[in-house]
Every structure is written in C-alpha cells, then in structure tokens.
Amino acid sequence: MSRYATTVSRSALATTAALQSALAAEHAAVYGYGVVGANLAGSRQAAAMTDWVAHQVARDTLEAMLRSRGAQPVAAAVAYQLPVTVRTPGQAAALAVILEDRVATAYLGLVALSSASIRQFGALQVRAAALRAAFWRGSTVAFPGLPASALTAPRPQKS
Amino acid sequence: MAAHPTRRVVLTAAAVMPLAVASGCGGVDVLSAPPRPAPDVALLRSAIAAEQLMVARYINVLSAARNPGATPAARRGGSPAALSAALEPVLAEHRAHLAQLRSRLIVPAGAAPSPSERAPAAPAPPAAPAAAVAFLREAEQAAATAMLDRLPQAPGSLAQLFASISASEATHVPVLDALLLVTGGTGG
Numbered sequence: 259m260s261r262y263a264t265t266v267s268r269s270a271l272a273t274t275a276a277l278q279s280a281l282a283a284e285h286a287a288v289y290g291y292g293v294v295g296a297n298l299a300g301s302r303q304a305a306a307m308t309d310w311v312a313h314q315v316a317r318d319t320l321e322a323m324l325r326s327r328g329a330q331p332v333a334a335a336v337a338y339q340l341p342v343t344v345r346t347p348g349q350a351a352a353l354a355v356i357l358e359d360r361v362a363t364a365y366l367g368l369v370a371l372s373s374a375s376i377r378q379f380g381a382l383q384v385r386a387a388a389l390r391a392a393f394w395r396g397s398t399v400a401f402p403g404l405p406a407s408a409l410t411a412p413r414p415q416k417s
Numbered sequence: 418m419a420a421h422p423t424r425r426v427v428l429t430a431a432a433v434m435p436l437a438v439a440s441g442c443g444g445v446d447v448l449s450a451p452p453r454p455a456p457d458v459a460l461l462r463s464a465i466a467a468e469q470l471m472v473a474r475y476i477n478v479l480s481a482a483r484n485p486g487a488t489p490a491a492r493r494g495g496s497p498a499a500l501s502a503a504l505e506p507v508l509a510e511h512r513a514h515l516a517q518l519r520s521r522l523i524v525p526a527g528a529a530p531s532p533s534e535r536a537p538a539a540p541a542p543p544a545a546p547a548a549a550v551a552f553l554r555e556a557e558q559a560a561a562t563a564m565l566d567r568l569p570q571a572p573g574s575l576a577q578l579f580a581s582i583s584a585s586e587a588t589h590v591p592v593l594d595a596l597l598l599v600t601g602g603t604g605g
Contacts, residue, residue: 362584369580370573377568381580385561388584389591397506398588400513404581408574410520 269372274329276367277320280383283364284317285334290357293340297350306354309390313361316383351394358391362403457575460567461522464579467560468515471586473539474556475508478549481542500546503596504553507589514582521575547600554593561586 291310298306321331344353365387368380388402401409482497482504542549564583568576 362581366577366580369568369577374569377576377580378565381565381568381583384580385584385587388588392588392591398510398585398592400510400585401517401578401581402584402588404577408577409517 270327273371273373273376274324274327276371276380277324277327278329278332279367280361280364280380281317281320281324282332283361284313284320285332286338287313287357287361288317289334289338290340290353293344294350294354294357297344298347302347302351305393306350309354312386312390316361316386351396354394355391358387358394359403362387362391363405366403457570457572458522460570461518461575464564464567464582465515465518465522467563468511468518468582470539471511471556471560472508472515474542474553475504475511477539478542478553479504479508481544481549482546499599500550500596503592503599507592510585510589514585517578518582521578547597550593550596550600554590554597557586557589557593561590 288310291306291313295303295306295310324331340353341356342349342353344350362384365380365383369377369384371377371380384403388399391402392398479501482500542552561583564579564586567579571579
C-alpha cells in the first residue's frame with residue numbers, strides 16, 4: 259500500500275471512530291433524557307422532551323453518516339448506569355448537564371478531524387449541546403466540552 | 418502545567434516547518450531571513466484580537482453602567498447592579514478565552530509583538546442599558562460565527578479550542594436575551 263493510501267485509510271478510520279464515539283454519547287443521552295423527563299413536570303418536562311427529540315435526531319444523523327461510510331453504527335446499550343442518582347427535579351437537571359457535557363466532548367472529537375465539513379458539523383453540535391447544558395445548568399461555562407486536561411495553565415499576563 | 422511544555426514544542430515545531438519544507442525542495446540559505454510564522458499563528462492572532470475586542474466591549478458597557486452620565490437614555494431601564502451581576506460572569510469567560518488563546522501563542526524570542534497583540538480599540542457602546550445589551554448580543558453572535566470560520570485552517574487541537582469558545586459565546590446570547598427583558602429591551 260502506498261504511503262498516500264495508508265494516510266487516507268488512517269484518516270478514514272479516525273473519522274469512523276470519532277463518529278462512533280459521538281453516536282455512543284447520543285445513545286446515552288437518549289436513554290438519560292428519558293430519566294430526566296420522568297423526574298420533571300410542566301415546562302421543565304416539556305424542555306426535556308424537546309432536548310430528548312434533538313438527541314434522537316442527532317443519533318439518526320450520525321447513524322446515516324456512518325452507514326454512508328460503509329460502517330456499522332454502534333448499537334445502544336439495553337440500559338445505562340446513570341452517573342448520578344435521579345429522584346428530584348434538581349437531580350434530573352444535573353443529569354441533563356452531565357449528558358450534554360459528554361455529548362459536547364464527543365463532538366469535539368469530530369472537530370479535530372481533517373475534513374472541513376465534519377469539523378463544521380461537529381462544531382455546530384458542540385454549540386447545540388452547550389446551549390442545552392447552559393439551560394439545565396442555569397449558567398454558562400468558558401469551555402464547553404473541553405476537559406480541564408485540554409486547557410493549558412495560563413501564563414502570567416502583562417496587561 | 419504538564420501539558421504546557423509539550424504544546425510549546427509542538428507549536429514551535431510548526432513555526433519552523435516552512436523552513437524545513439523550503440530547504441527540502443532545493444537550497445535555501447538558513448542564515449537569511451527567519452522563518453515566517455506558520456499560518457496557524459496568524460489564525461491565533463486574529464482569534465486573540467477578536468477576544469480582546471469582546472473583553473473591551475464588556476468593560477466599556479460595565480463602566481458605563483457604573484457611571485451613568487447625565488443623559489436620560491443612560492438612566493432609563495434596569496439597575497446597574499442587575500446589569501453588572503449578569504455581565505461580570507460573561508466577561509470572566511471572555512477573559513478565560515483570551516488567556517487560553519494567548520497561552521497557545523509562542524512568540525519567538527526577540528520578535529516584535531504584532532500590532533494585533535495590543536488591545537484593539539472598541540467602539541463606545543450605546544448609552545441606554547437596553548441598547549448596550551443588544552449591542553453585546555450582536556457582538557457575541559458575530560464573534561461565535563467568526564470563530565467557526567477559523568476552523569478549516571486550524572490544526573486539530575486549536576480547532577477544538579476555537580469550537581469550544583464559539584459554543585461558549587453562543588451560550589451568552591440567551592443570557593443577554595434574559596437581560597434584555599430586565600432592561601426593557603423594547604423601549605431601548
């Protein structure tokens with residue numbers, strides 16, 4: 259195999275792996291939002307329903323992207339161990355924040371790929387997740403989806 | 418802190434790359450002009466300038482809110498305290514964006530700082546609080562879009578930082594929308 263072909267297939271593998279990670283995060287979000295909605299009422303429950311649908315749409319999009327690349331999309335797990343206990347509306351919102359943060363991080367994986375269109379798609383999904391997370395958190399963050407380990411310690415500023 | 422030296426090495430290597438490539442394709446005097454900065458350095462500088470502008474806009478609006486002038490427009494709508502309480506956390510996030518972007522920029526020793534490293538002048542915000550908030554809202558939307566436009570040319574990890582900052586700026590828009598309700602957006 260030529261060096262060019264090796265590079266191309268490596269890049270294709272990286273793209274498929276990143277799409278599968280994003281899909282796995284969406285599967286978890288679809289499952290998790292069911293629990294979120296079940297613990298909310300009124301307009302908060304309606305908001306959870308809207309976000310739940312958004313994650314289903316994103317999941318379907320990712321599955322189509324993977325199939326068009328000739329890859330078998332990862333399946334959802336039958337059940338997921340929730341990262342937090344959810345029995346109150348406050349805990350439901352906290353779970354939604356965790357789900358969105360994980361989804362944002364997964365889509366940032368697409369932003370590092372070489373394809374400009376996949377980067378753009380990933381970035382728009384990071385934004386959508388950040389907007390939903392800000393709603394459930396009740397506040398904003400400086401670096402949605404970026405783990406602390408990805409941030410460099412700032413140097414002392416002169417200004 | 419552990420990741421910092423690694424990034425320094427990577428970006429420094431990127432800055433030197435054009436020279437290596439140039440010498441590979443036939444004879445370049447290594448003692449002549451220093452290598453031109455890699456394209457991502459220019460990209461980083463434009464992102465830094467954009468964030469500096471956002472920080473300056475918030476500082477201007479906040480200081481105008483603390484010292485409302487004699488104009489009736491500046492006194493109309495919303496208490497300065499409510500405005501500050503909502504805008505200060507957003508300003509803090511822009512400062513964090515700026516610090517993070519600056520930490521990725523490695524300026525070679527002895528190189529003159531580019532003009533964009535000095536704070537660009539931000540135009541004075543509108544006097545009325547509601548108009549000032551609407552001005553910030555528009556600026557956030559434009560900044561979030563401009564940050565996405567930098568994605569195709571950026572190296573992977575820088576593209577991730579740009580995307581995250583763009584998403585953060587997009588989340589500031591609903592915050593400003595909520596503030597517009599308090600400051601009497603329709604009257605501004």
